[in-house]
Every structure is written in structure tokens, then in C-alpha cells.
Amino acid sequence: MKITKTVENSWQSLVDGVQAGNIRAMARLITQVENREPGWKDAMKAIYPHTGSARILGITGSPGAGKSTLTCEIADELVKRGHQIGIIAVDPSSPFSGGALLGDRLRMKKIFTLKEVFIRSMATRGTLGGMSQAARDVARIMDAFGKDVILIETVGVGQDEIEVVKTADRVMMVCIPGQGDNIQALKAGVMEIADLYVVNKADMPGADEVMADIYAMLELSSEAGQPTPPVLKTSALKNQGIRELVATLMADSTESNRHDDKEEMRIKEEIFSLVEDEVLRFLRRRWEENGEIAEAARQMIEQKKDPYSIVAELLNQFI
Amino acid sequence: MNEGKKMRVLMAKPGLDGHERGAHVVAHGLRDAGFEVIYTGLRQTTAQIVNTAVQEDVDVVGLSILSGAHLSLSQKVIDGLKNAGAEDVMVIIGGIVPDEDIPSLKKMGVREVFTAGTPVSEIANFITRST
Structure with a gap:
């Protein structure tokens, strides 16, 4: 089994390790990507061409x-x-x-x-x-x-x-x-x-x-x-x-057409899922930092507003 | 440490004893403490344990040993991890271990020994403190 002595945790060394067949590097990279540690997307960008x-x-x-x-x-x-x-x-x-x-x-x-x-x-x-x-x-x-x-x-x-x-x-x-x-x-x-x-x-x-x-x-x-x-x-x-x-x-599949459709559907879904993640993360950070979400929650607790109007107001600034 | 980080623990029973109850209790307890516990069941060879620890990139290997072979089994797991470049993985032991063996186990690199009757929360706290 090919395993080097130590695993450095930098993204590039992990990505290099994966390509060199280092099992520990693969295991560690999986952990860090799974944890969504900062820089995970750069690592995946480097992995993708391979x-x-x-x-x-x-x-x-x-x-x-x-x-x-x-x-x-x-x-x-x-x-x-x-x-x-x-x-x-x-x-x-x-x-x-x-x-x-x-x-x-x-x-x-x-x-x-x-x-x-x-x-x-x-x-x-x-x-x-x-x-x-x-x-x-x-x-x-x-x-x-x-x-x-x-x-x-x-x-x-x-x-x-x-x-x-x-x-x-x-x-x-x-x-x-x-x-x-x-x-x-x-x-x-x-x-x-x-x-x-x-x-x-x-x-x-x-x-x-x-x-x-x-x-x-x-x-x-x-x-x-x-x-x-x-x-x-x-x-x-x-x-x-x-x-x-x-x-x-x-x-090998003989239903190439169906699989092409499926492939396209999968790619679209992946893009949407990544966008959703980014957008949600962005909004969450922004509204928590500027206090808008806390204010909205307070208004709901005081029964001044309904959640539907709140969402409409929050999103209004972007649409 | 990142917010998404989860503590991963491998619970393994090396060797030939067939008593799984203790390992089950600890595995469940650690899950309830918020850890991701990989459970591999009875009669694991030390090579299987080392391979699993590396592939799963665990922070901790918990060995449950009631067979009396704790000294040789622990040594093999620790050596195996070292050979795999995974000496940073913490090894702890639970089970029936005579007090006089504990110093030897710690000397070979076992971080802690939890004998029968230890509350699971104590194990969870130890792991959280030590990793």
C-alpha cells in the first residue's frame, strides 16, 4: 500500500497526494471537503479535471x-x-x-x-x-x-x-x-x-x-x-x-439518448444545488450581520407581521 | 477548527473475544454525544482496524478488549498506524484491563484506558478535551 509518512494539510499537497495515489491524502481531503473547510471549492476545482x-x-x-x-x-x-x-x-x-x-x-x-x-x-x-x-x-x-x-x-x-x-x-x-x-x-x-x-x-x-x-x-x-x-x-x-x-x-447502456437527458438533468441539478448553497450562505451572513433577520423575527413575535410579507420584503432589495 | 468539523471515532473489537455489549453501549453513547462513530463489529484483525482508521480518517480509534490480549493487540494497532503514517490518530482502550498493565499501555502510546464501569460521558469528555 502506498502511503507516505506524513500528510500535510494544505489543499495543494492533498490534491497532489490524491493524484500520486496516497491513501491518507485521499482520506484527509475527503474529510476536509466533507466538512466544507475554507478552500474546499478550490480543491475540488483542482480535482475536477482528473x-x-x-x-x-x-x-x-x-x-x-x-x-x-x-x-x-x-x-x-x-x-x-x-x-x-x-x-x-x-x-x-x-x-x-x-x-x-x-x-x-x-x-x-x-x-x-x-x-x-x-x-x-x-x-x-x-x-x-x-x-x-x-x-x-x-x-x-x-x-x-x-x-x-x-x-x-x-x-x-x-x-x-x-x-x-x-x-x-x-x-x-x-x-x-x-x-x-x-x-x-x-x-x-x-x-x-x-x-x-x-x-x-x-x-x-x-x-x-x-x-x-x-x-x-x-x-x-x-x-x-x-x-x-x-x-x-x-x-x-x-x-x-x-x-x-x-x-x-x-x-454499456444502449439507451444513449435517455442517458444524455439524464446527464443534462444531473448537471443542472448540481449547478442549482451549488447556487442554492451559496445564495443561502450569503443571505444568512448578510441578514445576520445587518440585523434584518433579528428585526424580522421580533416583528413576528410581536405579531406585527406574517412570514410571507417578511420574506417578500427581505427579497425585494434583490429582485 | 471549522464549524462543519465532526469528531470521527472508530470503535473496533480486535481479537477473538465475542462480547460486544460494552462496545455497543460506548458506540451509542458517543453517537449521542454528537460524534460520528464507525462501528465494525467483532473479531477484527489489527490490519483491518488500521486500514479502516486510515480510510475513514478518524480522529480516534477506540479498542474494546476483554480477552486479556490488550498488550499485544494495542501494540499491533499502534505500530500499524505508525507504519501507515497515521500516528496522529489517538488510540484509547476500553474493557477489562488490570491496573498494573495501564502504565505499559500508556508507554506504548495508548492515550487512555477506560475500565469497566466508566460512564460514557467521561469517555466523550476525554475525547473532546484531547483532540
Whole structure:
């Protein structure tokens, strides 16, 4: 493993370290970008020209579907095929303490010491929208390091988590038998973005019923003449169906048009998300410094004004 | 330190003992104290622990050891971190450790030893103070 003795914390040395294949530099750069430490955007500007070659796969599904185990098996198979793997494992932050228990690694022990694999656990940190940008940045750092397949694993519930998988080139939805709710969860948003469905734990009873449910749903939602996404069966624990799954994930897409559209949509969303972040940060600083926000709050507490008028007045100076 | 900075802690159980309860309690307690806790479960090799600590860029490695092998396991983790250029990562130990071993552990670079009965808040406070 190539690791230099010390890691300097300056942005340039970290970026250089990433390109030189220094694991500690990559880990530290990820931390500082994730923390949004001053200068992070300059670091990402330096990283960006070295990205674009990695394939990013999103893996989502309800808690307990076997996402982590499946991610581990996929990574293991990809390593056998000569790939360099980055894994971003997302778990929720506690909305109360801001802390997080990141446990995805529990199911990935067998790939911990493979030099081809770099795993990073990320907490959602409760920043709406910000998480998906942070995950995108981390994926780019891994890409620049030389990882050619990046797996982003996250529980597919809620807006934030769906935003995260949307940053992937391909999204895989993991379903399991014996969870009627699973299909309900699909309807709530992931349905439109999944490119591939996996029925995991397929050695358990009910797998065929889940397959049938998914097919029926896909039929309803797909337009005539359009190919429907593949549905595959796996048992991550018993290592069944993994090779077929990896082959499908790595197959080149024939739907280039659809992917171009998707690409454009993704880029637009990223720009909007970065703009939103900047604008909000700017306004927050300005209104807190000049006291306008405190004054507005006071007027509301005294019931002199409603929040809608306040927002209109605050924004008036810019529009 | 930046406002976005979160303390990251790796909780690991090296070696062959199968008692996870203590590690669970500490992991939950540290999460509630606002830390991001990476939990890797039972029977980790020291190489796995070192790799994880480097990849996750943790500030602290907490080893939970009840097997009696604390001296050799801690030495291996500390040596491994040093070899990986990660000697700045703080190593602390929790579990069943005889008092007479604590000086040797500290001498090899373990920053603190928390024996059975330590309140989690004490561990959290120690980490916050020392990093």
C-alpha cells in the first residue's frame, strides 16, 4: 500500500497526494471537503479535471434489504475483474445529537484489506441537499485517485437519500421477499430513477412474487416501445447471482439518448444545488450581520407581521 | 477548527473475544454525544482496524478488549498506524484491563484506558478535551 509518512494539510499537497495515489491524502481531503473547510471549492476545482472516467453506481433499498452485504459482494467481484473500487456508505445522522452510528462496514469485512478497495462511511449530517453534493464531491475525489467504479450505498427513504443516488450513473434498487411495504416504498420516488432492480435474499420464500410485483409495476410505468429495466435475483449471503448482476451493472447502456437527458438533468441539478448553497450562505451572513433577520423575527413575535410579507420584503432589495 | 468539523471515532473489537455489549453501549453513547462513530463489529484483525482508521480518517480509534490480549493487540494497532503514517490518530482502550498493565499501555502510546464501569460521558469528555 502506498502511503507516505506524513500528510500535510494544505489543499495543494492533498490534491497532489490524491493524484500520486496516497491513501491518507485521499482520506484527509475527503474529510476536509466533507466538512466544507475554507478552500474546499478550490480543491475540488483542482480535482475536477482528473475526474470523469469512473462509473458511479447507486445502491438503494429499504433497511435490512442486504445493501451492504450486496455492495461488498459486488465490490469483491469487481476486484476479481481488475477494477479499482471506491465505496461511499451513507447512514443517517441523528437529528437530535448530530452524531451518527455508521455501521455499513459491519457487512463488508471481507474487503477491508483489499488494496483495490477504499471504503468511506458518510453521515447525512442533516443538511438538506448538501449531502448529495458532498457525496458527489467524495466520488470525484475517489475518481481522481484512480478508482474506476464507485458504489454509493444508501437507504432509499426520504428526499435526501434519493437525491444522493440520483448523482449516480446507474441506480440499483434492492428489494427483498416478505416485505409488502417494499413496493410501496418504490412508488414514493425511487421508481423513476432505478435502472435495475434486484430481488435479494432470493433463497427465501416469496422471491418470485416480488419479481412479479416489480415487473407489473414497471409495465405500468414504462412507455410503449421503451425497454424496461432488468430485474435480477441474488442471494448476497450465499453469493448467488452476483456475477450476473455485476455483468449487467457494467454492461454499456444502449439507451444513449435517455442517458444524455439524464446527464443534462444531473448537471443542472448540481449547478442549482451549488447556487442554492451559496445564495443561502450569503443571505444568512448578510441578514445576520445587518440585523434584518433579528428585526424580522421580533416583528413576528410581536405579531406585527406574517412570514410571507417578511420574506417578500427581505427579497425585494434583490429582485 | 471549522464549524462543519465532526469528531470521527472508530470503535473496533480486535481479537477473538465475542462480547460486544460494552462496545455497543460506548458506540451509542458517543453517537449521542454528537460524534460520528464507525462501528465494525467483532473479531477484527489489527490490519483491518488500521486500514479502516486510515480510510475513514478518524480522529480516534477506540479498542474494546476483554480477552486479556490488550498488550499485544494495542501494540499491533499502534505500530500499524505508525507504519501507515497515521500516528496522529489517538488510540484509547476500553474493557477489562488490570491496573498494573495501564502504565505499559500508556508507554506504548495508548492515550487512555477506560475500565469497566466508566460512564460514557467521561469517555466523550476525554475525547473532546484531547483532540
